[in-house]
Amino acid sequence: MPIIFDNVSYVYGEHTPFENKALDGVSFTIEDDMITGLIGQTGSGKSTIAQLCNGLYKPWAGTVTVDGEDINDKNNKKNKSKNFFRVGLVFQYPEYQLFEETVRKDIAYGPKNMGCSEEEIAIRVAEAARFVGISDENLDKSPFDLSGGQKRRAAIAGVIAMEPKYLILDEPAAGLDPNGRDDILTKLKQYQREKHTSVVIISHSMEDMANYCDRIIVLKKGGVYKCGDKNEIFSDPMALSSLGLSVPQITKLIYNANQYGVGINEPIYTVDAAYDAVMRLISGEEST
Ligand SMILES: Nc1ncnc2c1ncn2[C@@H]1O[C@H](COP(=O)(O)OP(=O)(O)O)[C@@H](O)[C@H]1O
Ligand SMILES: [Mg+2]
Incomplete structure (x- = not known):
């Protein structure tokens, strides 16, 4: 069963001069057994959503349901700790939270706290x-x-070792070089495909979303701008660009070429896919 946000709002610093409504009536579903990308500009509410998913934050209004249970239901006190292990959250720059003498002990920390045998x-x-x-x-x-890259992996392993049913990673590739980011995202994709966990990857890179996610939720200033499968989301790259999101250059190029009648009908977000589509056009095959 999925994670469902129903009309969720969240306010930081209520009744203070710094009061800030970070989320305003947000509804979406994080589906099982796939990688969902959560994308939006800085400040759009991504990290707030991550912390609402595992119960660290409580909604100001609306409900967060995990596996059919309202995780903030006051009548179900067990829910909170259960949910903490059920929804594994990898914070941004998690390597700063490593603290044990060895990597092995660090990864073991979560399962040990869950009461697993040696x-x-x-x-x-x-x-x-x-x-x-x-x-x-x-x-x-x-x-x-x-x-740095190995530390990041160790921190992610510490959450994976708790075998959460849902794994949410806040900007897992932030600050890594291009090889490091591809490597970690590829590993996460392999993990999802093997374990059939629901994985949520938070990012502000449309390129990462295109390459690694199945479904995408686009946020705009504390609201949901669009949810859908990758092809739907990329069907209007210029709208995404206007939200300040970095749409892959190749997607924009093909979109613009199509405005001049080139006629590549499928959404393109990688250079390889563009190459294939162009070769098909040249050889006279129909574009799919
Ligand atoms: N601890 C906090 N106190 C006050 N405001 C915050 C806090 N954390 C985030 N915010 C504000 O909430 C909004 C959403 O932030 P956040 O969820 O961190 O967005 P994102 O992860 O997409 O960058 C922003 O306006 C941000 O400034
Ligand atoms: Mg954030």
Whole structure:
């Protein structure tokens, strides 16, 4: 069952001079067994949504339902801790939260707190390390001796090891070089495909969304601008651009070419797809 936001509003600093309505009547569904991208400009409410999903924040109005349960239902006190493990949240720059002597202990921290046996913990640590690509050798190092990219993986592994049914990652590729970002996002996609977890990737890069997400929720200033599958979202790249989102250059190029009658009908968001479509046009095949 999915995560459902029904008319959710959130206000920071209520009744203070800094009062700020960060979300205003937001409704959407995070579907099971796929990667959902949550995209919007800085300040559009992405991180606030992440924290509402696992119960760290309570809605000011509206409800957040996970697996059919209102996670803030006062009559169901068990819900809160259950939800904390059910919805795994990887914060932005999670590597700053590593603190144990070894990477292995850091990844084990969550499962240990859940009350897993030593044997179960060892299995989970090995599995999580495999998913994110941490070698055995690195598992016994201090997290502080790892490279930036490796630290990020260790922090993500710590959440994966809790085996959450939903995994939400706030800007998991932020600050990594292009190889590092592709690598981590590819690993997350493999993890989703293997585990059938619902994964939510928060980003402000349309390129990442295009390459790694199945469904996309676009936010605009605390509201939902559009939800849909990737093709629907990219069908109007100029509208996305006007929201300040970085639409892939290749998408804009093909869109503009189409305005001049080129006739590539499928949405294009990678250079490879553009190449294939152009080759098909040249060879006289119908564009799909
Ligand atoms: N702790 C906070 N106190 C007050 N305002 C905040 C706080 N965190 C976020 N905000 C405000 O809420 C809005 C949404 O922020 P956020 O959810 O962090 O957006 P995003 O993750 O998309 O950048 C912004 O206007 C931001 O300034
Ligand atoms: Mg944020």
